[in-house]
Amino acid sequence: MGETSCAVPMGFEELLDHVGARGRFQILQLVFLYIISMISYPHVLLENFTAATPEHRCWVHVLDNHTVAHNHTATLSQQDLLRISIPLDSNLRPEKCRRFVQPQWQLLHLNKTLWNASEADTEPCVDGWVYDKSSFPSTIVTEWDLVCEHQSSKSIVQVVFMTGSLLGSLIFGCLSDRFGRKTILTWCLLLMAISDTCAAFAPTFFVYCSLRFLAGLSIMTVLANTFNLILEWTRPLSQTMTAMQTSHSTGQMLLGGLAYFLPNWVTLQLVLSIPLWVFCVFSRMAVESARWLIFSNQVEKGLEELRRVAHINRKKNAGETLTIEFVKSSLQEEFDEAQKKTSIFQLLHAPRLRMITCCLCFIRMALAIAFYGLILNLQHLGRNIFLFQILFGLVTLTSRFVAYLLLNYLGCRGSQILLLFLTGLSILVNTFLSSGEKGV
CATH class of the missing domain: 1.20.1250.20 (MFS general substrate transporter like domains)
Known part of the structure; x- marks a missing residue:
């Protein structure tokens, strides 16, 4: 033998x-x-969780300084103290980055829809922020106030x-x-x-x-x-x-x-x-x-x-x-x-090979931008990013086997055209979705 x-x-x-x-x-x-x-591979996506941005608002004296007793605030609820300390945004939710310079006591007696918040002076969060730690006790965002x-x-x-x-x-x-x-x-x-x-x-x-x-x-x-x-x-x-x-x-x-x-x-x-x-x-x-x-x-x-x-x-x-x-x-x-002796630049010598190389590089770049733009920003899709991360893994796991089957039946060019079409269609549909629908 x-x-x-x-x-x-x-x-x-x-x-x-x-x-x-x-x-x-x-x-x-x-x-x-x-x-x-x-x-x-998870080290590529670590910032989805280590850099997650929790709900936050400005630190305010009357609400967050628990060592100081205020006679005039002792009977007020946390919600009332929040209302007089933090202005509301366009969605009638507490602002994340600004607070009232002085507590607005009149808000306790006025309908918030009838009072113009722009009449009161506001300022940035000069004393820091308070973070909602229910989902993320600590991230690099809360560690170094990246808000x-x-x-x-x-x-x-x-x-x-x-x-x-x-x-x-x-x-x-x-x-x-x-x-x-x-x-x-x-x-x-x-x-x-x-x-x-x-x-x-x-x-x-x-x-x-x-x-x-x-x-x-x-x-x-x-x-x-x-x-x-x-x-x-x-x-x-x-x-x-x-x-x-x-x-x-x-x-x-x-x-x-x-x-x-x-x-x-x-x-x-x-x-x-x-x-x-x-x-x-x-x-x-x-x-x-x-x-x-x-x-x-x-x-x-x-x-x-x-x-x-x-x-x-x-x-x-x-x-x-x-x-x-x-x-x-x-x-x-x-x-x-x-x-x-060969060089990568030889891919650019022959006109047809140069066209194929440039076309494939462009396709690869477009797919990478779409994929990483989505997979690295899971928090924009909704609150339960843990579930989103697992679902993305499950979807990509399934898609790899589907791509393997398509490759066997349609060949490289046919499967490439079909999958690129489906990818582009999905991105276009997602573009026209309202922000309310995407945040479910």
């Missing part, structure tokens, strides 16, 4: 079949990397994190090709574990943003390298990709459940960060991509990993026939292709 195999040229896929492409090793590696991806004139700071956190994700993809993506998928995965898990654990104890908002930037640097590389490490060891690719992508959906549902039971932002941050330390240690157990090792001129190490996989998959004969000469002769054509 060895002589026949050596005589017939084969690519890496055939070599992978030789050691087992769907065996015990692939199952173990898939489960391990699936858990890493499932635990890591009213400072509410844009909440968006800064997400911008900083996404900026880190962009830079990290470029930097660590190149380093993964240079030093290996497993090595960079381990270092990125360590970086994310350190930064997000320390973020739970950040003394200032600036320090918190800096640490989330570092977490952003590593998150996309962790998610990408877990994909690469299993995809480069498995066939068929479509089934493996679908299985790995469901880890993001289960991560969303996990985040919604944990946030419900752990509403304090520090606790939630730590519970999601501490497991990263464990996986950082055990990531050394993952098997490096033999494809990367072989085409990085580390044929002996690649051969060791192939033999290791053959042993786990109980392919004893395959392990015996694997030699450096066998691997080189089997991959001679791919070795020759690998010697050619």
Whole structure:
């Protein structure tokens, strides 16, 4: 069998079949990397809960200073004190960012619909805010008062994190090709574990943003390298990709459940960060991509990993026939292709290829804006964001299997057109919904 195999040229896929492409090793590696991806993905969406904005109003002396007794307020209810201290907005609800300079006692005797609140002087919340802690006892918003004139700071956190994700993809993506998928995965898990654990104890908002930037640097590389490490060891690719992508959906549902039971932002941050330390240690157990090792001129190490996989998959004969000469002769054509210097800019040389590349990049960007614009702003959809988070995970989990079936029946182009049409239609319908309907 060895002589026949050596005589017939084969690519890496055939070599992978030789050691087992769907065996015990692939199952173990898939489960391990699936858990890493499932635990890591919630860190992208953390600010949905750690930066949730609870109901709030200005702190007022007559209402919130419980150490001072006022004879003229002793018989008044909390609702009456609130009415004389906080003006109403256009929806006849207490203002969140302004208060009366002086208590408006006349409001206790006037119909609030007949009195013009603009006649009374108001001022910003110079003494701070009072927050409704029924859903969120503590968030970074309540920690550093990121409300009213400072509410844009909440968006800064997400911008900083996404900026880190962009830079990290470029930097660590190149380093993964240079030093290996497993090595960079381990270092990125360590970086994310350190930064997000320390973020739970950040003394200032600036320090918190800096640490989330570092977490952003590593998150996309962790998610990408877990994909690469299993995809480069498995066939068929479509089934493996679908299985790995469901880890993001289960991560969303996990985040919604944990946030419900752990509403304090520090606790939630730590519970999601501490497991990263464990996986950082055990990531050394993952098997490096033999494809990367072989085409990085580390044929002996690649051969060791192939033999290791053959042993786990109980392919004893395959392990015996694997030699450096066998691997080189089997991959001679791919070795020759690998010697050619290529650049990403070659995608832009051919006119038709340039058009396809630009079109797909535009589609990808449009989908990313729509997806992250929705998934990172769950609080705008309604109050029960815990349920929304779990439902989004369930919907995306279902949609991945639907997309896999459509891909098999309609092909790439047909399924792409259908799903893009449905996505655009959904966004248009949502645009014309009234704010009352969207806030249910």
